[in-house]
Amino acid sequence: MCHVEADLAETVRPGWLSRWETTSRHLTLGKLIGLGRFGQVIQGTLHTPGGETISVAAKSVRRKNAQCYRNFYREAAILVTVHEDEHHNNAHSNIIQLLGLINETSQKYILMEYASKGSLLRLLRHAQKQNGAAPLEHGFLYAVDIARALRELQRLAITHGDVAARNVLITADHVAKLADFGLGRDVYAPVKDVDDDDKNRENMAENEFIPLNWMSVEVLERGEYTCQSDVWSFGVLLWEIATLGQEPHYGGNPHDNPSCLRLARTLRRGIRLRRPPECSGEMYDVMMSCWHENPSERPSPDEVETRLLRLTPGFEMETVV
Missing domain, CATH: 3.30.200.20 (Phosphorylase Kinase; domain 1)
Structure with missing residues (x-):
């Protein structure tokens, strides 16, 4: 670990x-x-x-x-x-x-x-507006790129902590790059400014919108960020690609932001994000494998990459030095 x-x-x-x-x-x-x-x-x-x-x-x-x-x-x-x-x-x-x-x-x-093409999330939502349910060109190939990024981080024993489409940048050559290693979560704060006094600092955790629906069970319960928790978030990234940038939520009101404890209980009951209508069963199986309750049962970035390459014919696997 x-x-x-x-x-x-x-x-x-x-x-x-x-x-x-x-x-x-x-x-x-x-x-x-x-x-x-x-x-x-x-x-x-x-x-x-x-x-x-x-x-x-x-x-x-x-x-x-x-x-x-x-x-x-x-x-x-x-x-x-x-x-x-x-x-x-x-x-x-x-x-x-x-x-x-x-x-x-x-x-x-x-x-x-x-990265001139901006964030993957922006591209996904632009494709949604332009093409309806049509998949984004290169979509899951971008996911292969990010699996390789996670492999490099795992080798260095570094956890990203917020793997999501908003933190993936696309270069002019259609290469996906993982970014936002320190300031990524700041984009979830409310628009209203909070002064830097002691009282407001104490309330910031309650006022900020934290991206709970990308988080694994162990992060929600114990704040335990590992390479395995990054793999969980990667599964949500795959879901974002399959839905062209929809906001993930676990049923009920999509605008309802559950607490860490409530969402952890939902996940402990085995509830997961539903298979998107345009997503193949094989691709959904990859997502589900990332969402194992036990971190040790989740695939490694290497294993995820191999499975994705099998589902994206015509893409040649390159050797990463």
């Missing part, structure tokens, strides 16, 4: 910031392309010492408080850990590519590759 390190920054070799650091004078910022409660992403251009210009997505904190900065440095540390691993290969990896860090007093950015 591969748990996330309590303080992942400590696992990064000394000097990680200096090895990846660049200065703000090399960055030209453009339009805002993503906005959450605690973080924001701006499209920009990075000017390299060699005179090259690279399109980047620059992630920064939205609020200058301790929680935002903890999330910011956690994401930076995870991406550095991935990219400094001796087996990591940017040409084959399905984890969003880190290009640099700006860590100045007034400006702090994580610089990542710019």
Whole structure:
């Protein structure tokens, strides 16, 4: 079982910031392309010492408080850990590519590759509007990409914690990349701002919309995030692809947000997301295998990838270095 390190920054070799650091004078910022409660992403251009210009997505904190900065440095540390691993290969990896860090007093950015097609969730919902029930081209092949991302994270004993279509980015070449390792959940906060006083901080857990319906039983009950809980969330990602981006819910009112305890009890009774009308029985079997109550009975990312490749004829399996 591969748990996330309590303080992942400590696992990064000394000097990680200096090895990846660049200065703000090399960055030209453009339009805002993503906005959450605690973080924001701006499209920009990075000017390299060699005179090259690279399109980047620059992630920064939205609020200058301790929680935002903890999330910011956690994401930076995870991406550095991935990219400094001796087996990591940017040409084959399905984890969003880190290009640099700006860590100045007034400006702090994580610089990542710019995925021009945006999030998988946006593509799914656009396909829903355009084609009705027609499947999204490349849909389940994107899932193969994310299974490979989870395989890389599992090898490094890193848990993502929020595997979902909203956190998958699609490049111009139709490659899916797993993103949002530190600020992903901020997009579920209510629109109404909450001041940073003690009272409101205590109430934030009650006011925020947490993505419960992507969470495994052990996460709901004990907050236990592992690679196996990521596989559970991956099964929900497959369901999102099959439904062209519908919001998952377990029956009843789709706008009803159950508590952790109530949803955990529902899952303990064996209730799972229903098979989408356009989803094959074989693909639904893959989803159900990800939702085993016992984490050890869920398939590994390798096993999920193999099963998906069997269900997506014409897609050649590449060797990931």
